[in-house]
Amino acid sequence: MSFVHLANFCAHIKNCTNVNISSTSVPFTRLHLQIASGLYKEGFISSIQRGSTTGPDVTPVDVTPDNISTRRLWLGLKYRNNQPVIRDISLVSKPGRKVNLTKEEVKALASGLAVRFIKPLQPAECIFIKNEKEKEVIEIQEAAKRNLDGVALYRVK
């Protein structure tokens, strides 16, 4: 997993919402799919589609080593009253500073406390963490419920 790719993803989404684009595409990787599905579950984006650099697939296409470079994940962005639903999306861990959270810290964050330099969660804000054992990207409230620890990836509001 690369924080650089994650940073690029966040910056891309932010750029797109700043200029009110309806849908955008990101490279088709596991990390991107995990992040996108997290955003989709929390209602920050409206759709996730597989596709190529030309656009979303009309008929399903297999992902093979021959076409992986052109495969993309198309994300539908949400707007409300002419304002983007994603107001801000930013990294918590950075390539030079990895933030590992213990189970207690995850619970503290989920219950609205500040942990180290991470500012407390605001209403309508989510922090996503990656659990190394389960190898999945989870929202912090769910992680607290399931008593999981992990690396804090990014926060979105």
Place this chain on the structure above:
Amino acid sequence: MGKGVLKYGGKSGILPKIRPVFKHNPIRSKTPSEIQQESQIEQGYAKDVPLPQNKGNRRNLTFHRVQPPKEIITVEQRIKNTIENRIPQNIDESKLNNDEKWVLKRDEIRREFLREAYLTEAKRLEKLDKLKENQLKKQKEAEQNHLNKHQESEAVKLTIPTIESYLKGPIMRQRTPEETLIKNEQRLLNRKTKELEEQSKKATQLLDLYHSASNFITTEEELEAAITEAFEVRVTDYDRSLDHVKNKLNSTVSFAYNSEYNRGLIEDKALGELNGKPGLETVKDVLSGEAEKIKRQAEIAANEATSSLPQQS
């Protein structure tokens, strides 16, 4: 009514505390729900806290980090230990006076009452347990109902499983053995084509070198002759080339020179030659004997044609 009487709820004093019948040891083992509840309570001495020491006043006193579970004594055991085993044995009632007989009788009645009390208390506790169990069950059901009430939207129900199925398996399908084979063959073909191109290019360069070798100066006499020709016989050539260079520097394009050069190139390409000399293909044909064969066939054909001409005329 006196002044301080209402203090005790209108009663004439404080009633004694209700004491449990089965005080020290439980009569049944713990239920799973009780165990689960107790596991959430933090109790005992923490890891780093040293245990208190017994200074010797009470010899039997030992300290544990966590309270050990109490021994279970069932109602039947209790009755056996405290009632049945204590019935006085081998008493000759005929030797006892009335008071002693009465004491015996009283003790028997007390034992009977105690047995009764044990059994009724056990029944009461059982009833309480059942009530508690029912309550827990209802609570759990209520929680589950609350969870069940929350329904995911139709879109989420249809889409989330698809995304999760992508995440479960590998993101990319690897090449099948057939595809791998085709890819390898393609790569081999590409490499060989490139190698061939490179080799023919080298061969052409070698041939070019061979052709130009005819003009190379290899002996002293030839060098002498060349110097004499350049500086004594063709003196004007030097001036002409100097003019040519000057012209070229002044004018942007030299049509005459370029057209000549281009014509040479076109001729070479069309005839398969190298600077007006036999090209690589021609050399190859000669070496393989192909040219000889074609020549012979052509001769035969020409002969046949000439022999058939007079018959027709």
